[in-house]
Amino acid sequence: MAVRASLNLTRTSFTHEATINWFPGHMAKGLKQMRDQMRTIDLIIETRDARIPLSSINMEFERLVGSKDRLVVYNKADLAPIEIQRTVQEEMAKRQQRAIFTDTNKSVSQILDVAVDIARRDPVKYPQFSIMVVGMPNVGKSSLINALRRTGVNRGKAASTGAKPGVTRAVSSKIKVFDKPPVYLLDTPGVMMPHIPDTMTAIKVALTGGIKDNIADESVLADYLLFRLNRLDHINYCQTLGIERPTDDINELVDMLARKIGALRHGGEIDTDKTLQFFLKAFRQGRFGRICLDDLDEGAVDEFFKSSLLEPPMSKNQGQKAKRAAQRLRSLERAKAKGLI
Ligand SMILES: Nc1nc2c(ncn2[C@@H]2O[C@H](COP(=O)(O)OP(=O)(O)OP(=O)(O)O)[C@@H](O)[C@H]2O)c(=O)[nH]1
Ligand SMILES: [Mg+2]
CATH class of the missing domain: 1.10.1220 (Arc Repressor Mutant)
Known part of the structure; x- marks a missing residue:
């Protein structure tokens, strides 16, 4: 608070009225394929984004999971503050959801432990164990599957991954990730809610890469990011970006940053799109440090x-x-x- 006041950062709220929705045909089709496969599935891994532990919860999966066993995996834990993990795990435990945090570049073996443990407890019921990995777009489902396969059977990449949302377009065939007992995974396309009821949720999902940038409007995403960084006293963005001072004004930030990175057109005019993309990319790569966009305070x-x-x-x-x-x-x-x- 004192930091903000001394730097003249006075913005205390952020609002955006326009609704943001992204639900292309392959998502509806993917959901249907998931429902059709459900009776062959023993466990659902619902993958969420650790930077938005609440906003990456999707009502569509609540309906899909029904009474099936679910393991919630908060992926991209390397990009979120470590101290939120305990709070989130406790909150999910209150709701009978077991949650673990992963970084697909490090260890994912705790997920295998859970699956193998369930399968070994009842070999008659589970001659083989099938898991469906679901989640919003770009949370790292396919990366998780590749990491599990690497860990479990020491085999190469089986699922395509990419930095943009919407890479996986259909439910995959079974991918083996463990031998004894045999454990298989199904990759699925990332699914958004058909109608996102709350615009702030949509902005946070888009900022973490779950909605195509052109649908969400990069200037709104960047403005919210700047607001959030300042509210969190995370003003190290100045140092990271090499700009002179923190600001509440996205236009001023664009002005300073464009000059710094040379995002200028012929005649010296600022290339706003390129500058906004640079700012968003820096956040998504974790260059501003570990950040959580959801409020997890008491209540x-x-x-x-x-x-x-x-x-x-x-x-x-x-x-x-x-x-x-x-x-x-x-x-x-x-x-x-x-x-x-
Ligand atoms: N920092 C970080 N990046 C990750 C992690 N896991 C995946 N990624 C990156 O996130 C991006 C999306 O990964 P994917 O595995 O394609 O995500 P997905 O959920 O399968 O995406 P869709 O198929 O589009 O729904 C890629 O650029 C990955 O390299 C992680 O734990 N940490
Ligand atoms: Mg995928």
Whole structure:
């Protein structure tokens, strides 16, 4: 707060009215293929983006998962603050969701441990174990599958990946990731909600690369990013970008940055698109550090779940029970980490 005031950063809110939706045909088709395959699936891995632990929750998957077992994987953990992990895990545990954090460039073996453990507990029920990996576009589903295959059977890339959303267009055939017991994965196309009810959610998803940039309007994304960086006192963006001072004004930022990176057209006119893309790319590559775009303060998660109709309001008694369950889970995990159990 003091940092912001001393730097004359005064913006306290961000609003954008226009709705942002992206639901091309291959997503509807992909969802249908997923539903058709569901009876052959033993576990669903719902992949979310660790930078937006709430905004990457998609109601379409709540319906799809139904009563199937689900493991929530928060991927791109290398780009999000480490301290959010515990909060998110506790909040998801309250909602009976087991959540783990991964970085596909590092270890994903904990996912294999979960699957192999379930499969080994009941070999008659699971002569082979099938997992469907679902999630919003660009959260890293295909990268996760490749990493699991590398870890589990030491084999090369089986699924195409890419920096833009919408790379995987259809549900894949089964990809083997473990031998004994045999564990298979299905890759699926990233799916957005057909109608995103809240524009701020859409902006955050787009900023993390889940919606095509031209659909969301890069100037709005960049303006929100600047607002968020300043609100978080994350003003190291000046140093990273080599600009003189922090600012609340996206036009001023573009002006300073364009000159710095030489994004100028003939005659010296600023190339705004190129400058905005540079700014967004720097964020997506993690050059401004580990950043979470969702608010996870006390009560914010409950509010999110209530307002997105993911759950009815809890009674006081239910709330206390859930809190105690989360505490028990935490102490169990601590004991496990210390090797006591
Ligand atoms: N920093 C970071 N980048 C990642 C991670 N996992 C994947 N990526 C990158 O994220 C981008 C998207 O990865 P994909 O695996 O193609 O994502 P997807 O979810 O399959 O995307 P769609 O098929 O378009 O739905 C690629 O540029 C990956 O290199 C991660 O853990 N950390
Ligand atoms: Mg993919």
